[in-house]
Amino acid sequence: MRSNVSLSFANGLPLAVYTVGMDQQIAxxxxxxxxxHQVLITLSGAGKFRELRQExxxxxxxxxxxxxxxxxxxxxxxxxxxxxxxGYTTYLENKSGALSSWGFGEEAFVGMLSDLSHTCALIxxxxxxxGPEHNPWAATESLTALCLEILKQMHSNNLxxxxxxxxxxxxxxxxIVDSTLRFIHDHxxxxxxxxxxxxxxxxxxxxxxxxxxxxxxxxxxQYLQALRLQTAHLLLIDNPHLTVRHASAAVGMEPVYFNRxxxxxxxxxxxxxxx
Numbered sequence: 001m002r003s004n005v006s007l008s009f010a011n012g013l014p015l016a017v018y019t020v021g022m023d024q025q026i027a028x029x030x031x032x033x034x035x036x037h038q039v040l041i042t043l044s045g046a047g048k049f050r051e052l053r054q055e056x057x058x059x060x061x062x063x064x065x066x067x068x069x070x071x072x073x074x075x076x077x078x079x080x081x082x083x084x085x086x087g088y089t090t091y092l093e094n095k096s097g098a099l100s101s102w103g104f105g106e107e108a109f110v111g112m113l114s115d116l117s118h119t120c121a122l123i124x125x126x127x128x129x130x131g132p133e134h135n136p137w138a139a140t141e142s143l144t145a146l147c148l149e150i151l152k153q154m155h156s157n158n159l160x161x162x163x164x165x166x167x168x169x170x171x172x173x174x175x176i177v178d179s180t181l182r183f184i185h186d187h188x189x190x191x192x193x194x195x196x197x198x199x200x201x202x203x204x205x206x207x208x209x210x211x212x213x214x215x216x217x218x219x220x221x222q223y224l225q226a227l228r229l230q231t232a233h234l235l236l237i238d239n240p241h242l243t244v245r246h247a248s249a250a251v252g253m254e255p256v257y258f259n260r261x262x263x264x265x266x267x268x269x270x271x272x273x274x275x
Contacts (some may be wrong), residue, residue, distance in 0.1 A: 001023065002113060002131030004139070013136060013137070013140050014140075015091050015093045015140050016091060017129075018089075020036075020089040021088060021089075022086070022123065023086065025076070026078070026083055027075070029075070030075065031052070033072045033074060035070060035092075037090060037093070038067070038088065038089040039059065039065070039067055039089050040087075041064070041066075041116070041120075042084065042085075043086060044084075045079075045083045045214065047079055048060060048077060048202035049074065049076040049077050049108075049110065051072060051074050052073040053163075053193060053206070054131065055204065056071065056204075057204075060076070064110060065150060065154075066113045067109050067110075070092075070103075072108055074108065081201065087119070087120055092129055099147055101109065102148070113150065113154075118211075124139075125142040126139055173214065174229060176211055176214060179200075184220070188228060189251060191252060192252070208220065228252060229258075231251050233248075235247045237274070244270045
């Protein structure tokens with residue numbers, strides 16, 4: 001990390017870079033927030049973030065952008081103990097709201113970027129002009145270019161830099177549910193719990209269940225069970241030589257329990273469905 005201890009708003013500069021770096025991020029809780037605005041980009045691994053006044057966590061996957069205004073109590077940490085690598089910069093404003101028209105205002109938000117190579121290059125430019133070789137004009141120019149690049153990428157992804165992005169409704173809920181559905185379909189043969197799904201999404205089991213039901217009309221477990229039964233049913237019909245035990249194992253279910261649910265759903269046993 002490089003910091004500019006003697007911050008300068010020389011000749012009316014609207015912004016001043018405070019810190020910049022690329023590090024393996026550790027868990028941090030800030031009861032009174034940070035003294036500067038924070039821009040944090042996930043490079044690899046995953047983390048999660050929440051404002052302390054909120055219950056919900058927001059998942060930060062590779063390519064995620066996190067913006068936290070100054071003095072907003074918050075906490076963030078790696079997910080599942082994995083290494084979470086981030087690039088970041090923090091800055092102060094000469095006049096409050098200098099970047100608010102670009103979306104960097106008084107509300108935290110999370111979004112996705114499409115080109116990490118360009119944003120990383122701009123962070124490196126800020127780094128080059130900070131610390132021992134601090135050049136306030138060049139650092140501020142690179143910071144402004146970074147924020148403009150973020151704005152461009154967010155618009156190219158059909159997203160707006162606005163407080164709405166930090167809410168749990170609309171596209172954010174759809175994104176959470178879509179990623180959960182993807183995980184379920186990709187790992188159908190392994191044991192899956194709501195607790196695990198919620199941890200991966202960065203939310204509590206109760207919150208994930210609410211989002212999931214709003215989007216699909218089912219709880220995660222109801223959806224998982226129906227998908228497993230339907231998938232096993234098609235496997236048995238399309239593969240006459242496949243045993244019931246193998247079909248149930250292929251969808252992550254114990255044979256006795258599978259037989260009971262199958263009969264309840266389809267009105268016959270798996271063996272009878274082939275006749």
